[in-house]
Amino acid sequence: MMMTRAFGYIYAITTALLFTAQLASVAGADPLDEPGKSGELIVASMTNGAAPESPDDPAWSGAGFANIELYPQISVQPASAPGKSEVKIKAVYSAGELAIYAEWKDDQPSLKHDIGKFPDSFAIEFPFSFGAGKRLPYIGMGDPGQPVAVILWKAGDKVETLEAEGFGSLTPMALDGVKAKGVWRDGVWRVTITLKLAGLAGLAGLAGKDGGSKFSIDPANSGLLPVAFAVWRGDKQERDGKKSLSSWKFLRFTGAAPDPEYIKSLAWAPEGKGDAKKGKALMISAGCADCHTYPGSKEKPTDGPNLTFAGGIHRPQYLLDSMLRPSLVIVPKSEYYTIEEGKKESIMPDPYFTKKDAVNIVEYLRTLR
Amino acid sequence: MSKRQIAMVMDLNKCIGCQTCTMACKTQWTNRNGRDYMYWNNVETAPGKGYPRGWQESGGGFNDEGELKEGRIPSLTEDYGKPLEINYEEALGIGPDGPSTPWTGVTRPHLKPEDEKFTTPNWDEDEGEGEFPNSFFFYLPRICNHCSNPACLASCPRKAIYKREEDGIVLVDQSRCRGYQHCVAGCPYKKVYFNPMFSRSEKCIFCYPRVEQGKPPACAKQCPGRIRFVGYLDDEASPVYALVKKWKVAVPLRPDFGTQPNVYYVPPLSPPKYDEQGRLTDKPRIPIKLLTGLFGPETPRILETLKIEREKKKRGEPSELMDTLIAYRHDEMFTITDEEEQGF
Numbered sequence: 001m002m003m004t005r006a007f008g009y010i011y012a013i014t015t016a017l018l019f020t021a022q023l024a025s026v027a028g029a030d031p032l033d034e035p036g037k038s039g040e041l042i043v044a045s046m047t048n049g050a051a052p053e054s055p056d057d058p059a060w061s062g063a064g065f066a067n068i069e070l071y072p073q074i075s076v077q078p079a080s081a082p083g084k085s086e087v088k089i090k091a092v093y094s095a096g097e098l099a100i101y102a103e104w105k106d107d108q109p110s111l112k113h114d115i116g117k118f119p120d121s122f123a124i125e126f127p128f129s130f131g132a133g134k135r136l137p138y139i140g141m142g143d144p145g146q147p148v149a150v151i152l153w154k155a156g157d158k159v160e161t162l163e164a165e166g167f168g169s170l171t172p173m174a175l176d177g178v179k180a181k182g183v184w185r186d187g188v189w190r191v192t193i194t195l196k197l198a199g200l201a202g203l204a205g206l207a208g209k210d211g212g213s214k215f216s217i218d219p220a221n222s223g224l225l226p227v228a229f230a231v232w233r234g235d236k237q238e239r240d241g242k243k244s245l246s247s248w249k250f251l252r253f254t255g256a257a258p259d260p261e262y263i264k265s266l267a268w269a270p271e272g273k274g275d276a277k278k279g280k281a282l283m284i285s286a287g288c289a290d291c292h293t294y295p296g297s298k299e300k301p302t303d304g305p306n307l308t309f310a311g312g313i314h315r316p317q318y319l320l321d322s323m324l325r326p327s328l329v330i331v332p333k334s335e336y337y338t339i340e341e342g343k344k345e346s347i348m349p350d351p352y353f354t355k356k357d358a359v360n361i362v363e364y365l366r367t368l369r
Numbered sequence: 370m371s372k373r374q375i376a377m378v379m380d381l382n383k384c385i386g387c388q389t390c391t392m393a394c395k396t397q398w399t400n401r402n403g404r405d406y407m408y409w410n411n412v413e414t415a416p417g418k419g420y421p422r423g424w425q426e427s428g429g430g431f432n433d434e435g436e437l438k439e440g441r442i443p444s445l446t447e448d449y450g451k452p453l454e455i456n457y458e459e460a461l462g463i464g465p466d467g468p469s470t471p472w473t474g475v476t477r478p479h480l481k482p483e484d485e486k487f488t489t490p491n492w493d494e495d496e497g498e499g500e501f502p503n504s505f506f507f508y509l510p511r512i513c514n515h516c517s518n519p520a521c522l523a524s525c526p527r528k529a530i531y532k533r534e535e536d537g538i539v540l541v542d543q544s545r546c547r548g549y550q551h552c553v554a555g556c557p558y559k560k561v562y563f564n565p566m567f568s569r570s571e572k573c574i575f576c577y578p579r580v581e582q583g584k585p586p587a588c589a590k591q592c593p594g595r596i597r598f599v600g601y602l603d604d605e606a607s608p609v610y611a612l613v614k615k616w617k618v619a620v621p622l623r624p625d626f627g628t629q630p631n632v633y634y635v636p637p638l639s640p641p642k643y644d645e646q647g648r649l650t651d652k653p654r655i656p657i658k659l660l661t662g663l664f665g666p667e668t669p670r671i672l673e674t675l676k677i678e679r680e681k682k683k684r685g686e687p688s689e690l691m692d693t694l695i696a697y698r699h700d701e702m703f704t705i706t707d708e709e710e711q712g713f
Binding site: 167 | 442443444445449526527547548549550551563565
């Protein structure tokens with residue numbers, strides 16, 4: 001079908017308007033219903049009392065669980081053994097603190113960091129900055145220019161606060177007032193991590209090192225905080241990249257109003273819905289299986305990141321960027337890039353597909369979870 | 370590759386297994402703070418299980434394509450040997466602050482480890498192999514090889530291990546290590562060790578604080594057998610250069626691991642075998658296969674060279690190689706600095 005450019009623009013705008021209207025059209029609809037339905041929201045309910053500091057604190061009974069899928073880290077070595085799992089999350093906040101509760105199954109508690117032994121661990125990851133128009137950091141420890149803050153609990157109730165800008169770059173980050181308590185009972189770990197918030201209005205209390213606002217959260221977007229989780233099972237020798245991780249989720253603070261522009265920017269709304277079947281066929285004809293392992297590929301190549309759980313670990317916008325601007329976020333394994341004129345260039349050329357083809361492929365990849 | 374590479378040569382013809390080097394290193398570095406189980410320098414009996422037990426079969430290193438091979442982290446109780454806690458107080462009446470309850474003449478308990486079941490390093494010391502009178506063994510002292518292609522460095526996802534430009538010494542950056550222990554699994558010689566007190570990995574540092582003052586590592590300095598030579602590989606006046614590059618009688622251990630070690634060995638000659646009639650044959654007691662398996666295919670030529678040069682010296686003829694290996698003076702063995710070494 002031939003479209004003039006003008007017609008194309010009108011088509012795009014109309015679609016966008018219709019989409020926005022859809023978001024708000026259902027009577028009294030909360031614009032966060034869409035991400036809520038896609039399992040991306042974790043509701044943090046407000047408490048008038050003190051935020052809980054242990055998994056057995058009665059304050060948790062009022063909060064509901066969000067069941068978060070965890071996927072094995074398979075983008076780079078050292079990688080985790082395949083197998084999905086789940087962590088159940090609750091979140092509660094008070095005037096001064098945010099408390100996160102995590103519960104996951106683990107038959108074999110591992111308590112020590114010793115010769116050939118690694119402790120069971122749990123981590124929460126936040127982006128340093130986020131908002132409308134800002135790309136979320138790469139899910140796996142961030143990327144250069146897009147740092148993440150990590151709160152890492154280890155069995156024995158050791159907790160570290162760290163920052164990273166990509167694999168292998170974890171460094172300690174000063175952060176006051178972090179408390180953690182974990183209890184293992186009957187094959188289940190239950191952990192509570194409590195963080196200080198400076199005032200209800202903003203989440204700017206998560207101060208960065210030097211007391212400065214390196215880790216600052218845009219107050220206009222308070223109310224919807226991106227967050228991700230990771231679990232390490234010590235008895236499986238899991239540590240560093242050998243872990244299970246979730247994709248980016250969003251902590252929704254009841255009682256705070258997130259910027260509607262921001263919410264809109266989170267939606268996956270490409271021009272024209274993609275076709276997963278077409279996407280799957282495109283991947284076959286383009287020979288993606290030559291470099292990427294994904295279901296159906298006979299060989300298990302490692303020239304590119306393993307896509308077996310691409311839909312579960314990555315948000316669709318990231319998957320699109322990987323095809324249209326592969327050098328934007330290069331997963332840091334040396335085989336995945338070359339150095340040209342001092343800059344890292346992905347070995348996937350830029351762009352690898354037309355936007356339409358890429359959207360179709362993204363729709364297919366979204367099913368890999 | 371670093372700009373310069375410091376290296377060590379050990380002449381296995383002279384190692385008597387006295388373990389002075391082991392004690393020099395242990396009292397200097399590893400007798401405290403979580404390191405008790407570590408032997409950055411160890412002397413094992415070959416053939417034997419080695420320390421840690423079965424290290425030669427524990428994986429790590431590189432394959433022929435230069436890819437890292439999977440390795441395993443040794444077990445404290447089975448492979449390294451958990452340092453023994455001994456019932457001194459109970460058996461000898463000696464507590465941490467001096468004599469405790471004196472004996473009253475009744476039978477006292479025997480001195481023994483507190484763990485019923487225990488493994489220590491070197492339990493197979495001096496066992497060797499073979500049937501008397503043709504039994505054989507030799508001592509194999511080992512330190513970190515400060516390789517030019519270290520598998521430990523390649524294994525670390527955080528790049529917490531680095532090789533110094535000025536001398537090629539390989540070190541674990543204690544501020545970056547997070548105790549993941551990929552390096553422990555990756556080293557085919559099992560010369561990186563996890564410290565459970567600090568949750569970080571540690572290894573032989575080639576006594577770099579001594580080297581920076583022009584002194585040789587403690588193990589080399591203390592060796593009564595005078596088997597160790599230390600110098601820069603590019604220094605043509607150094608015995609290390611003479612033995613490795615000129616005479617080519619010093620070779621790395623297990624070169625097939627692919628890590629390009631910088632600790633070299635002069636393989637050992639051995640006494641001749643007896644035949645059934647008790648007569649001496651011309652075959653060496655240490656099988657050549659054992660030696661080529663450890664030191665590579667050049668071993669027969671090296672042993673031949675040693676024999677020839679030794680005979681020369683016996684006949685009163687000059688032999689530069691023998692004069693080097695005899696190690697008359699410390700300042701000829703250790704050429705880290707031009708200054709005269711305070712030694713003998």
